[in-house]
Amino acid sequence: MRAFLTSLLLTLSIITSAQTLISGKVTDQKGISIPGANVYIKGTYDGTSSDAEGNFALNTDNTGKQILVIQSIGYKSVENNINCAGQPLTSNVSLSESINLLTAVTITAGAMEASDEKKAVVLKPIDIVTTSGAMGDITAAFLTLPGTSTVGNDGRLFVRGGDASETSIFIDGLQVGNAFGSTASNVPTRTRFSPNLFKGSFFSTGGYSAEFGQALSSALALNTLDMPLRSQGDLSIMSVGGGYTQTLVGKKSALTASANYFNLAPYQGLVKQKFDWEKAPSGWDTEISVKQKWGKAGFIKGYLHTEGGGMTIWQKVAGQDGRGQRFELNNRYSYGNFSFRQAGKNNWFFNGGVAFSHNRDAFNLDYTPIRQINQVVHSKIVAVKDFTPQFALKNGLEWYVKSYSEALLNDHKKRSMTDHQLNHFIEATYYFSNRLIAVAGLRSGYSTLARQYWLDPRFSIAYKMNQGQFSIAAGKFNQLPDEKLRVLQKNLQNTEAIHYILNYFLANNNRTFRAESFYKVYNNLVTYTGTTLDPKNLAETGSGYARGFDFFYRDKKTFKATDFWVTYSFVDSKRKFATYEIKVQPSFAPKHNGSVVIKHFVSALKSQLGTSWSWNSGYTFNNPNLPGEMQGKTKMYSDLSVSWSYLPRPNVILHAACSNVLGRANVFGYKYASQPDETGTFASSSVGQGAKRFVFIGLFITLSKDKNANQLNNL
């Protein structure tokens, strides 16, 4: 019995002595201790966490060769070989940081993102619909951001001294032809797409990725929603029309169908208009969108939008009596988009798709019928490979077919053009650390019509400090001239811009500050003689520049329940293009631009009150009565808009908005007679607003099982 006990004790002591104590300290590469790191022996339950000073101590019964694993969020894991033989071991470990996309530096030069997930953003997607004065128009909300100019008689996006055609719009990476509704000259238009289709957007005012081409100044990339939250019906009853949208959501797929109609005639019957309408603008649109999950991470989306509309307006001709020129427009437009995204093995990611747009404008200019048809087909395939968490390479191939035709129906005259463009882009992203990132890209293209091959290098870099971050971007941008010019002279080559951008961005505690300066050089711009409607002697001898800086400050914190932002943009731009013989400041590039947007939520009223003020120092215009070109400048432009959204119940929204509440008579320029009168002067007439104010009232009701669902996205 005694012998048994002795042997038992011996065995126990052997077991005890086989326990190995491992201790050490976990630090980062600068020697700063890391608390809460997970320290354990691989393949066993033996483990511990480092304490507040980074120290750890771990006992293990396992013997022999083992692997000690040290892990901590934000750092790369380390595995050390150890030999457990009962002797205490010391293992000090320094961990190197891993790239954390959530908090790492991002390139903010030129870029303004609207996203719910990312950090370095200036807008939330919801801002696009809740910004007063935007009236539910996507691009109108962007006009309150730095780098843009409001051109009230046009309505499109004008970026940093560039004209509206220099901005390209993409949906899920695929280009949208004729994204803005067709309209008469000096009658402002709006985007054709409802903001509630999109979950986020990326608006660049320059220096953008090699993924985007054929845009001299700006790219606006809109990303559609993935899966809608629930099945629901959305009914809208508005002062200018109405619509219904039905959403059906299944486990892996969703279907949305909508139909809308608008007609401004009843409204214009009530409120006095300055424009001489024979038939007020009216139109309809229908949309179908299908979404299907594909495997674990993939998505397939299909979207079809078709619409029709028209208007008839009389526009005064300077120096002539009577109603002037009659312009009748009938538009049909369709856009289809089929896209996919999927993750492959070994950190490969793929996306791509095909989009087509077809736009037909049938108009009568003083009863002369003219028909113009634009078509764009864009197909694209992109492959991204993350070689390491630091380094990713993006490769893409694109093929465009762009065609345009115009016909004088009475004379049986027709001219047309079709261009095929093949593009390739490659872009490398490298994180030196969580603080420093560099992106380099190269875009190449070939146009069959221009018979031209081109290369666009792009480069950007960003560095994050303890407070804020700096980024710079530079690049070359090519864009073929407008189809209406190319149809006249098919061998027109690319116009060209070079951007240099320096940006500072700081987002902290619900306050955002952004400052940016830029310099842009234009070359090979198209010049011609005659008029815009009838250009002659086309050449590509134009050039120009735009330089300036802008500021953006947003604050959700200082005032309770109030969110506001202030922007100021300075643009100094001169260019020789179109009919100009020398470099002049173009009409669409006012020097000083500013905006203030305020949103205030009043719980007691269950209401969001909003106001926005947009201002610029005036538009240049050409006065033939004076020597030189573009010597005239209008008075400053100013528009104060207010809006009120009332939510009596979670699923009902009543929205009222009014633009230009002060009733200011803004003038955007002057039109002059083509010939001088008897006194030798050219008669003029001002280009102004269609009405002093625009008032909008709408009721939005959401019908679903979930009574809290609403249509905030539709406002």
Added chain:
Amino acid sequence: MKKLFTIIALFLLTVSVTIAQDSPYQKAMKKEIAKVIETDSIPELQQSANAFARIAEMNAKEWQPLYYQALAYTFQGLNRSLTLDKKDEALAKAEELIKKADAISPNNSEIVALQGFIIMGKVNADPSSRGQSMSGQVMATYGKALGIDNKNPRALALMAQMEYGMAQFFGSGSEKACKLAKQSQEIFAGQNKETLKAAMLPTWGKSMAESLLKKCE
């Protein structure tokens, strides 16, 4: 002598039964589960998360270690002392883990409820800019959890909290929220906590339902 044998036999049986009931996996789990739902301290929650990470690595086919690891990070993400970046980091980790748990055990009401709780944590971290756009997603996820199991007391309590917040925001009555909280409390009361604990199933959330009920009174 016979009696002694019986005792020894019984003793051995008990020992073997105990051993059969509690594998090292179960032992480790039960110890950590008790800790994670008791504490609010960030270092302790991180220790729990680490412990569950170790258990998960050893038991790759079980959803519970991942679930509790995610829960430990979710509780961190709700801690007011952390900066927004730190909260988001913890919640992103929780989201990644619960996704893995969901892949192991799809259509699990507890996992889906925690998914909703994580999104709610994101809203809490920055309500002024995330509330409008993400609350719907939180509701829908809780709705999904209740669709799988309408007697999940945690999903009911969380949904009640969301409904209560909504009612306050819109100044409407909180009857619906209170009814859900009551339902949740009754289910909690009717449950045998020990059985659940033995099966390593979630038991947390009772205090949440109770504190909401107090507000209702």
